[in-house]
Amino acid sequence: MRTSKRLFLAVSLLLIVSTVIISGCAGAPAPTPTSAPPAKPATTPAATPAGAPQPTKAPAATPAAQAQPAGTVKIGAAGPFSGQLSKIGQDSLNAVKFAVDEINAAGGVGGMKIEVVEGDDGADPAKAATVAEKFGTDSSIVGVIGPMTSGAVNASLPVYQKYNLVIISQSATNPNLTEQGFKVMHRICPRDDDQGPAAAMFIAQDLKLKSVYLLDGKDTYSAGLAGEVEKKLKELGVTIAGHDQYAPEDKDFSTLLTRIKSAKPDMIYMPDPDPSHAAMFLKQAADLGVKAKFMTGEAGYEKAEFIDKSGGAAEGAYLTNIGPILTTIPEAKDFIKNFTAKYGGMSVFAGQSYEATKILAEAIKKSIKNGKVSREDVLSAVHNTKDYKGILGAPIGFNDKGDLVSGTIFVYQVKNGDFTQLKSVSARGR
Amino acid sequence: MLGSACCIRVVSQQALPVSLDEEMDLNLALAQLPQQFVNGITLGCLYALIALGYCMVYGVLEMLNFAHGEVFMVGGYLGWAIISNLVLGVTPRTNAVLILVIMLLVAMAGAGALGVGIEWFAYRPLRGASRLAPLISALGVSIFLQNAVMLGLGTRSKTYQTMALIPRDMSVSAGDVTIAGTRILIIVVSILLMFALHFFVQRTKWGTAMRATAQDREEASYLGIDANRVISLTFLIGSMLAGAAGVLVGLYYTQVDFMMGYSAGLKGFTATVLGGIGNVQGAMLGGLVLGLVEGLGAAFISPAYKDIIAFSVLILVLLVKPSGILGENLPEKV
Amino acid sequence: MQRSEALGSGRGFRGAAHAGLDRLRDRLDSIDPRYRLALLAIAVLAVPFVLQNAYLVRLAGTIGIYIMLAIGLNVVVGYAGLLDLGYVAFYAVGAYMYAFLASPQYGLHLPFLLVLPIGALIAALFGMLLGYPVLRLRGDYLAIVTMGFGEIIRILLVNLAPVTGGPNGIRLIDPANIFGLNLSQAVDLGALRVDSVVNYYYLTMLFAAGCLLAVSRLNDSKIGRAWQAIRDDEIAAQCMGVHKSNLKLLAFATGAFLAGVAGVIFASWQQFVSPETFTIGELITIFCMIVLGGAGRLRGVVVGAIVLVVLPEFLREYSIYRMVIYGAVLVLIMRYRPQGLLGRGARWSAKKRQVTPASSISKITSSTKIEGPPGCTPDDVPMLEVDNLSKAFGGLQAVQGLTFTVRQGEIVSIIGPNGAGKTTVFNLISGLYRPSAGSIKYLGRPIVGVPPHKLAEMGIVRTFQNLRLFADMTVLENVMVGLHCMLKAGLLSIVLKTASFRRDEEMARAKAVALLGALGHSLIDRRDDIVLTLTYADRRRVEICRALACGPRLLLLDEPVAGMTSAEAQEMTSQIRLLRDAGYTVLLIEHHMNVVMGISDRIIVLDQGAIISEGTPEMVQNDERVIEAYLGRRRSWGKAAN
């Protein structure tokens, strides 16, 4: 009895201590100014004429001049920072914060410091809409990076539009998003119908493969991309050896791979949003002796997660991305070095988030008038971004819909444990 | 119901991944059969190891320990802590077998301690409360552990340098069937652990005490059996098995991540119920059946529907036998 | 035991927190219900004006949706005791129904007010579809099957892309349009500009209030009592005439219906649905709501919904710590307040939950005469004819070849050693077991295969050896469950609280009080106490009252005086005699030989499943075989009790 009691005490102590340590560890790399409580700006709707009953702040009636507390301006960061997709979510959040820290360290934008407000949506569209409403009502927020998943963007777009609050998504690739006429929508990632057809053309015309087995993880990203690839491949006369789905939480691909093995495709196309997941797949494929070539989407563009974790199985794999290899771009060198030093790794979404944040900051800078920033100005400044040269290696600009002007897709192959650029393909205007 | 109705209209629109193409017919599926069988057995062993923890806890406390999957995950991380320290790059610092044993022991010890701690902190104070209270507490523990690990160790998965210990060429091939070394390890270790458990429960004094406590806690206490001790012991053993499963999963999939407990837990839970809650042999059988159903379902129907197939089999089994395959169908005493 | 104390630290604070919550609960309890309602209505209406912030109003609207979801789940889990983990599927069904019928997906644009009932009814249909096959399953088996069902629905939503839009979901869903008012657009009322969020806030609150009202009325009716009875003791409920399967299905359907309503409203508000919303995580949230606030009661459910919508929102800015804190809070709340925030502690303290209105007891004096059984029966038909009845469990022959008859107005006792099959005979007669062979006739009609609830309705009512009262209900409620079959109010009239329903309830209450008065004088005073607080003898009396409430002709009493002192047993004996005199026929199992010999007209002696003797008390007492197998040779019985 007594000994067991002591054991319990020891265990509980261990638990507590480890919790403290864990939170301590995590606390260290996140010294952003966010920890300050959300400053209530003086211009909450209560400041409007008191006599007029006004149930809520009417967005259209938001006064154009939004006075900021001297010296700060806020941007929102929306995305799945918890749950299954937090792998990509947190990476992006870190990149946003990283960019903001850099900007603030360099004196901010036009003398104003930027502050990041986090909005975790857990990839749930309903929560994303709530986050949008929250960002929208906080009139000191002038722009938003995210949401990251297409479902979240879909649900929250009307709300952002209501508040005229510009968003730049770093990873929502569903073509529909920019086709609905929402002016606030922008994204800094390839549309599925840019990337997919480009990949398909490369498979059919450059590699001249005859049959492809498609896989998707039942999420908007991979299902959308695999769907576009399939469409184009059929058009180009390539046999679809099969199209199967797995769940994002699946670890065991042996049943799937056994099936693929017997279908004997020339190539497997699997655009998983989590590169380590794709690496795991490749490893199991090697174990089972599956010989087909492999191609994935831009999410695989992370050496540590994709190439290193595959234990060599990724050698020879292909992938597509919107820009050239980040490591070869001089502008990205510092970012990569500092970011990985701080957070230990970097996904393709981190680069895109960083770039998006910088673009937004640039737009804010342009919109400062008399120490004030209005959402309308930021929106039009973002919209008018042309030939922005950041770390992605390709000039960034938005078209009318809010898509990237350039639809050029770069194809890479893993050679000797790193990415080698093969060629660039543009499928736009097919 | 919905499925079939929908399929009819779907086929006309576009070939669904579900429907097998003409050429990928039954023969193809049959050709996969031996390999899928092996796949299913491996999966089944893992499910069974996890299911045993659920099952034992349910037997003694009649509660679903939703945090069990997270204990399994922690076991996986503990194994990673060992392997990443004892393997430099691709070269093990010492004998590979020794490293494997250390990994298993450390993960089992750590997971066992964690399980006991969880019971002590989150469940014990709730004895006698409504049945739902410990369920919520367990969910809370599960959410807490998942996110605490994420905070502490990051969102990225951790890599096991399995190949340094079990090289890829250490596999058995026969015709189309390939059994990787890691699979053999999983099957052997699982079977050993299950035998050990069976011996413990059936043949030892404390094992008998555990069964007695499961049936009537109060009465067992009148014989001098300290129920709290038995319950701690149950959590210890169940969690140790989960910890071992965590390491095996890490070795096989070469990665562990903080979310891995969720789906593994779900599968373990399903396997438990399939076999008959509270029945140790049932849990083992349930795990194997579930693994096989998934493997064969994937071969003959579609991997996209493997969970649906698994759940459908579960539902069918329960409709025929409401207390699981090996569950006792006791008529309620009136 | 004292483990919680052993933890020591923070006890003062904890004590204060407990006391505070208890006080809050009691204060809420003490407010007059009418004022409470009015205050609540005003508060709800005022929210947008007070908050003045679209984000907060949106949260409040979200709370409305979750209230609907949570009270729906509470009907299934809290009231009927069915651990339904597939609940979120019905939410999805409602949402997708609206998405199918009012979006460009199929080019259909049906009006909101039309789709609302369609979506809810289809969700209810799905509820029954799930409910029907799982009726036989219990507890955690039910949980896993329903969870599997929920997952299947979610996976289908993802996999059947051409139908459901797959992972991309369905976009551009029509906003709710009510009598020409498009809720997704801000309304300009001169100086007043009402944002769309406010529109939807009022919409969700309106429906949440409606659902609350409907569910609370259901709960205060015979349906609510029957649900609780099933939850507390399924077998006893059946034997009191409660149709177990129908009521479980009704619970599934009601829960699913509410989820369907919530789903339709949700889809119209968000104008976009995708499978990402309908995950197990969502289910867990709803589940936590009903437990956290104080399981089983609507007020607790509402509190749970508010807490669990608002709490994560407070933490949203600390995103990476958010879920850790959330998990820890769940554990801590359960650890230190397992009954939920506004729940009550142990059953012992639960007393006088609702007080019976004085009107229904004014006419009752303490010794009302026992009323006779309803209707009249032809005199010449035997009450019960058992012919060659056998029952085997596996290899064990519990009862074999029993043949006996019980005439109207008799008291017949079955005695015999433990394991002789006495209770099995009762279980066979009351329909709980199906005989392996043989027939049973009741008033000339064969009744083998008739379910227990039907038999109860026909007039065969029993009590139980180990007292199967509904432990969480009051004395009066227990007896009123017995009146289940007598109450004819339909679902609609309950929800609408029609005059006929109110009359029905009033009648039932009066009748229950009258029965209590007739059987145990002290019971009337304790009618609003939870039965667990009663003495053993009183509980036995309540069980017999409950049986009488069913309107039996044939009463099966299983050891009615077990656990009573001699004095109490004698009182019970005379009451049983009074019952017979009032026209009831009694079949009795008893070990207490003084009682058996004293009141039986005839005695049947069972041993090892077969009749070894039958006859008057004198005959049986002197039967060698009975003495050998059962009575022993010590002395004679029965003189004393006469």
Add this chain to the structure above:
Amino acid sequence: MGKSGQLEQPLLRLTEVDASYGPVKVLQNVSLEVGTGEIVALLGANAAGKSTTLKCIMGSVRVSCGAIEFCGRTISSLSTTQIVAAGVGLVPEGRRIFTRLTVQENLRLGAFVRSDRNAVEQDLARIYGLFPRLAERRDQKGGTLSGGEQQMLAIGRALMSRPTLLCLDEPSMGLSPILVEAVFEIIHGIRREGTTILIVEQNAEMALSVADRAYVLQSGQIILSDTAANLLSNDLMRRAYLGV
């Protein structure tokens, strides 16, 4: 022995014990003594507090005030395990054997607190000698036994811990008159072997026929205590409990 005759060194002594479940008080001021070698009966109606008294002795219900001494040592703060190890055995109400365990496993569990293996084996043989029916069915599941056999098993199991004091909770409950007699025969036999017995019974007549002394509980209080012979002729007793 007088009505309230203090024993020199009773084996078991309860002094002014109170106990409650939540706010409900179930025992008030209960004092009783059991001398070495005695059979003492504790009588009363259902819910009078008889079983609770046993639970207090066994340590599964905590006394809120008062003391319980066994062999001169206070046991009211010990755990059930320690109390069993100290030499108190209980045959619970309704037998409660482990139906899913074999007869042999049931009996071995009775010796759970003991570590003297050889002696345990001897005791096992002794019990089988005492109850030959159990020996025949040693590998059967407990649930397959008849009511009478289960009662034997429960008693045998309690004896396996070699208790100095054996407490029996309603041993006659649910048994036919003929079996009740058999059980009381066994109780006599156990006493002859030197075990002290505390028996809780509703069947007052039966209990008084074997007991040396008895206490009567009503609503949690001891209202009578005397020798069995005196109680059999006590008026109050005859009216309320003996059904005469």
